[in-house]
Amino acid sequence: MRAALMGAAVIGVGTVMGAPTSASAAMLSFLLTSDFCTGTCGTAPFGTVTATDIGAGEVQVTVTLTAGETFAKTGALSMNTLAWDLAGIPTLTDFTSFTNNPAVALASTTAGSIGGDGSGTWQYAIDCPTCGNGTSPPQLLSPITFDISATGLSTASFVQNPPSNGHAGLFFAADIMGANGNTGVVGAPTVVPGPIVGAGLPGLIAACGGLLVLARRRRKLVA
DSSP: OOOOSOSEEEETTTEEEEOOSSOOSSEEEEEEOEEOSTTOOSSSOOEEEEEEEEETTEEEEEEEEOTTOEEOBOGGGTTOSEEEEETTOOOOOEEEEOOOSSOOEESOSSOOOEEOGGGOEESEEEEOTTSOSBTOSSOOOSOEEEEEEOTTOOGGGEEOOOOBTTBSOOSEEEEEEOTTSOEEEEEEOOOEESOOSOTTSGGGSOHHHHOOOOOOOOOOOOO
16 A cells, blocks of 8 residues: 555654654655665665645656765666656646756656666656766756646655565655666655755754754746
């Protein structure tokens, strides 16, 4: 059974923080801590995904990798950059990439079955059509930002994919090359309200349940 955005969130090396019982927050953050890379991709967290409600039926997603990690384009995530699932499997009606280094694209407006190696299968994904394979140039740089729209879409729509390979479900999966040079998929099993500053900082293990959460100004990006 897919878990909604609720329950306890295990952060980093195991510090536990109570997650919201409802995903109604305007911004949610997802730590990329699950490692499915061949030979591991090193030390987690590998980055952060933030989802922000910016309008009726519209969510902005930003993926920021930890320093030393880079995006990859391999078969581990079916040649996609980032994958996720949505409750109700809606048809996406609009997509805007604010990443021009180079731009990312929506793999499909409808839910599919996207292979993600040890992370399982996924409904939706973005890819980098003009990026080189592996980590060859041109290479996608962090951070990446895009908007997606659908009827009734909100941050509450992001749900965990089906349990697979020992994990209980993930909210996002990304294809990366770790700081140690290995490539593969990393996933986000947990969610916390608000932004997380410095995904790779020791300050993630801090007071109030294990996260250093700082206010960060966000604005809607305009094409």
